[in-house]
Amino acid sequence: MDLDVAQIRAFVRTAEELHFGRAAGTLAVSQQALSKRIARLESLLGTELFHRGGNGVRLTEAGERFLPPARQTLAAADAAVAAVIGTDRPLRVDVWGHLYAPMRTLARVAGRAGELELGHGRDLPSVTAALLHGDIDAAFGRVHPPLHTGLTHRLVRLEPVDAVIGADHPLAAEAALRPDQLRDSVLWAPGALDRLDFLHQFADRFGIGNRATSVNLGLTHFLTEVAADPRRFSLLPADLPLPKLPGLRCVPLVDPTPLYAWSLLWRTGDTHPGLSGLTAACAEEGGRGRWLEYDPARDWLPEPPAHAPTATAPTPAAPITSPG
Incomplete structure (x- = not known):
């Protein structure tokens, strides 16, 4: 029985995603093309590999057995290609x-x-x-x-993270800050927080209810915005070289250090x-x-x-x- 690597790859990706649309997206093919590949593979093997129904997609018992060797087959195929084209590229x-x-x-x-x-x-x-x-x-x-x-x-x-605040911020004179001391400040973020997971989780963990977003036009622009408002703060790695901006302070965070x-x-x-x-x-x-x-x-x-x-x-x- 000759197996088609493209069909096996479609099966493995779908088994990992348990969603035909997402699996097709990761392979840069249409959902219809992916479904056809899996249907051909199931026909060749003489058994269904997925349960398809209103409760979503899940592997059959045959699919569960087929998945580990299918992954090994893909790894071997990728290694074979690398052996031919060479691995001396950057x-x-x-x-x-x-x-x-x-x-x-x-x-x-x-x-x-x-x-x-x-x-x-x-x-x-x-x-x-x-x-x-x-x-x-x-x-x-x-x-x-x-x-x-x-x-x-x-x-x-x-990497330890510092709070970045303006010189007019009420806490600007502190030598160090606990994260919860920033509770009354505004977390200034360079984009939507649902795409900035670290800042989002920090705000949730330490009760930072005031949050606002900007547009990421680079570090200098972002920090200029932070320094311009005495209510704002943001977070940056402690050893990140910062642009020389008037009125900008980096304060270590302690108890705990993010x-x-x-x-x-x-x-x-x-x-x-x-x-x-x-x-x-x-x-x-x-x-x-x-x-x-x-x-x-x-x-x-x-x-x-x-x-x-x-x-x-x-x-x-x-x-x-x-x-x-």
Whole structure:
């Protein structure tokens, strides 16, 4: 029996998404084309792989049995293609979270990770789509659920976050602030909070009810807006180089200190050798710079890892799963 890789890929993606429309979108094909591929595969195998009904899509028992070897088949097919076209091309890396300047961290390891080719992502969904389509090999930014089950991530850096306020803010003279002291201030965000998960979760956790959004026209413009109103504040990584603006203050946050979690993200089963070089360089720099220290009694993370690091050892790669 000769199996068609495109049909197997359609099956695996649908099994991961449990939604024909979303699966078709990640493969950049129409839903009709995806359904036809799966129907042909079911015909060839002589059994249904999905239950389709009013309660959504779910795997049959045959589909459950077929999924693990189907994933192995795709990994082998991708490895075969890589062996033919060669793996000496640069590692294609994209970033997101531009206001927080992800390139600051990536630049610290780039020279030890082989040749890199940078993409132009703007947010996590667009970078995820590029990974799933094979347009890039790896990505760097803050990972938060839900994400596609075909992706793997490694935590790279936990970075303390400061409050950024204007000189006329009522708390501007404080040497340090607890997050809940900002409860009466206005969280100024460079876009809709439903697309800025870290700021959204910070506001919910510490009772920041006053929230307002701007347009992301760059860090200088954004911080000028923050400094212009004594009610406003925002959050930025503590060591982010800031433009020299009059009346702008960065105040450390304590009890707890919010941490912004940077991660590497890649397709499960990707065999590009640059991935191991990049992850090794991140682990080396993380150990030297104590990037992964975390104390739950002192620090705050929106989604603490299951085995949160408390020393300088890197967190092992872990598959990201999305709810059913």
